[in-house]
Amino acid sequence: MLATRAQRLKPSATLALNAKAHDLTRAGRDIVSLAVGEPDWDTFNYIKEAAKKALDEGFTKYTPAAGIPDLRAALVERTKIDLGLTYEPNQALVGLGAKHVIYNLLQVLCNPGDEVIIPTPYWVSYPVMAELAEAKVVAPVCSQKTNFKLSPEVLKNVLSAKTKVIILNSPNNPTGQVYTAEELKNLANVLERTGVWVISDDIYDRMVFTGDSIVPNIAQVNEKLRERVLLVNSMSKTYSMTGWRLGSVIGDKRVIDACANFQSQSSSSGVTFAQKGAVQALLGPQKDFEEALKELASRKSIVSKCLTEANIEFLEPQGAFYFWPSIEKFLGRRTPQGTEIKTSTEFSAALLDLEGVAVVPGIEFGMEGFVRLSYALNEKRLCEGMSRIQRFVSSLN
Numbered sequence: 461m462l463a464t465r466a467q468r469l470k471p472s473a474t475l476a477l478n479a480k481a482h483d484l485t486r487a488g489r490d491i492v493s494l495a496v497g498e499p500d501w502d503t504f505n506y507i508k509e510a511a512k513k514a515l516d517e518g519f520t521k522y523t524p525a526a527g528i529p530d531l532r533a534a535l536v537e538r539t540k541i542d543l544g545l546t547y548e549p550n551q552a553l554v555g556l557g558a559k560h561v562i563y564n565l566l567q568v569l570c571n572p573g574d575e576v577i578i579p580t581p582y583w584v585s586y587p588v589m590a591e592l593a594e595a596k597v598v599a600p601v602c603s604q605k606t607n608f609k610l611s612p613e614v615l616k617n618v619l620s621a622k623t624k625v626i627i628l629n630s631p632n633n634p635t636g637q638v639y640t641a642e643e644l645k646n647l648a649n650v651l652e653r654t655g656v657w658v659i660s661d662d663i664y665d666r667m668v669f670t671g672d673s674i675v676p677n678i679a680q681v682n683e684k685l686r687e688r689v690l691l692v693n694s695m696s697k698t699y700s701m702t703g704w705r706l707g708s709v710i711g712d713k714r715v716i717d718a719c720a721n722f723q724s725q726s727s728s729s730g731v732t733f734a735q736k737g738a739v740q741a742l743l744g745p746q747k748d749f750e751e752a753l754k755e756l757a758s759r760k761s762i763v764s765k766c767l768t769e770a771n772i773e774f775l776e777p778q779g780a781f782y783f784w785p786s787i788e789k790f791l792g793r794r795t796p797q798g799t800e801i802k803t804s805t806e807f808s809a810a811l812l813d814l815e816g817v818a819v820v821p822g823i824e825f826g827m828e829g830f831v832r833l834s835y836a837l838n839e840k841r842l843c844e845g846m847s848r849i850q851r852f853v854s855s856l857n
């Protein structure tokens with residue numbers, strides 16, 4: 461009855477896992493979810509005030525499909541402040557979150573059979589979105605040797621005449637790793653002579669612990685490539701506005717116009733009064749975010765300490781709010797009840813079942829032998845979750 465497209469589609473693994481954790485909590489179990497993909501603090505007050513004012517002033521009707529002019533201008537201004545790059549407001553487009561924007565970009569860029577390079581591990585939705593655009597997913601594995609980052613050698617190996625798009629994500633979900641300017645320059649040198657579009661998913665770009673205010677961007681390191689870089693960002697993480705559903709893309713005007721066209725026929729504009737809040741978020745005082753980042757850094761050190769104590773191997777993350785520890789050495793072991801753990805999915809299921817801790821299996825991000833832990837939750841619950849993990853791994857035979 462349903463179309464093949466719908467039959468093949470599986471729900472987002474991270475959203476599904478969080479739903480399961482909520483169900484168990486409702487059923488009375490004490491669940492610590494380290495599977496969350498959003499900050500636990502509220503949207504900052506100055507942003508809410510701007511949206512409330514907009515509501516009171518009657519900003520409740522349709523806006524242009526590409527977003528209200530003052531938000532498009534604010535996006536361009538923020539990009540100038542953050543990256544030192546200059547764009548015109550008509551090169552910026554507002555969508556319903558970065559997820560929507562990336563989906564739309566793939567729809568307007570890819571013909572059936574075009575190839576989309578998705579370095580692995582990857583954010584769960586990229587391959588599904590590429591498939592929905594009838595593109596072929598090319599997912600090169602980025603090994604621990606290169607800190608789970610794409611190297612120019614691997615990139616050269618997977619590039620073909622059919623490559624249409626590559627998706628880069630730094631800081632990375634799930635690994636928390638950040639590309640240096642040098643590494644981006646080396647990738648840009650390979651991409652420069654191709655016609656490949658770069659979707660740069662920058663939604664964690666300011667959530668960084670390297671001491672810099674923002675991570676380097678591929679659009680900054682190679683002028684020739686810049687015109688094919690599409691800068692995707694979101695209000696979701698930096699400003700804790702996941703439920704406001706606002707994301708953006710800045711880049712080539714032809715692509716932006718095509719996305720606006722696509723949105724005009726599919727979703728129309730972002731929520732009108734939410735867009736007013738977003739203008740304030742981008743251009744208002746950034747102090748609240750800076751405070752939140754300090755809090756995140758302190759939670760990150762708790763997880764580092766607990767993983768080290770439990771002898772679980774990991775690469776120190778430099779951004780976002782995730783750890784990507786290796787569970788390789790626990791595969792093949794058994795729970796006290798005798799269940800053998802063979803995969804990251806079985807590891808996560810046993811951890812949830814026995815200790816009530818939710819983590820996302822690495823295989824959902826395209827790589828076996830790892831899990832993703834999120835530390836965007838309060839310190840008390842985080843410590844509780846980590847001590848349960850310590851107990852769980854030490855109970856495995």
Ligand SMILES: Cc1ncc(COP(=O)(O)O)c(C=O)c1O
Pocket residue numbers: 497556557558559560583629633661663693694695696702706707
């Ligand atoms: C790497 C990455 N890109 C995009 C998104 C989507 O964010 P948004 O809420 O803006 O749709 C997420 C959300 O978790 C993400 O981790």
